[in-house]
Amino acid sequence: IVLTQSPVTLSLSPGERATLSCRASQSVSSHLAWYQQKPGQAPRLLIYEASNRATGIPARFSGSGSGTDFTLTISSLEPEDFAVYYCQQRSGWPTFGQGTKVEIK
Amino acid sequence: EVQLVESGGGLVQPGGSLRLSCAASGFTFSSHPMNWVRQAPGKGLEWLSYISSRTNTIYYADSVKGRFIISRDNAKNSLYLQMNSLRAEDTAVYYCARDAMTTDVADYWGQGTLVTVSS
Secondary structure, eight states: OOEEEEOSEEEEOTTSOEEEEEEESSOOTTOEEEEEEOTTSOOEEEEETTTEEOTTOOTTEEEEEETTEEEEEESSOOGGGOSEEEEEEOSSSOEEOOOEEEEEO | OOEEEEEOOEEEOTTOOEEEEEEEESSOGGGSOEEEEEEOTTSOEEEEEEEOTTSSOEEEOTTTTTTEEEEEETTTTEEEEEEOSOOGGGOEEEEEEEEOSSSSOEEEEOOOEEEEEOO
């Protein structure tokens, strides 16, 4: 299952809303997660099963979608949110999207 | 606090072998499936291998099948990855990652260990 993320890069200012997209080549039901990765760090789980926030994740992060189209929304960007975001499916053999970099405008 | 600490990375020649370890603490290791995931320099994430809590289910990505072996020792709270016939394209940071008990999601990751395959 191929996951395609868009856009590749998102240039936004702190306080703005970020909307990241992940499209699957076939249905993954709701078996989709979102991870955040900062330079030199391991990925951090944000969202699992499409819309469930992981432990300790702020409410400004939300996930939605099912089937083949998914969205990660960051309602108001904080300085620490500028990072690369990956979607990942566990419907079949686990695969990741290529990532979306959220950078400071 | 959940902790996963990888070790065993380093420089190895093409065709060589390396064994990675992941020491787990802060949770009941024997209750959780575990995984290895890698990330080549400047690239995305690649899932390599999965092992169930009692070792009865093991999966490998096609890219490493027949060359890498995942194992675990629940008595030692440790996960391993034996890597044989290494290639330049295996150069990457290797992460161990814990699966949650109730859902198929990797909820905690180690900091990673760098493997460089070069002559």
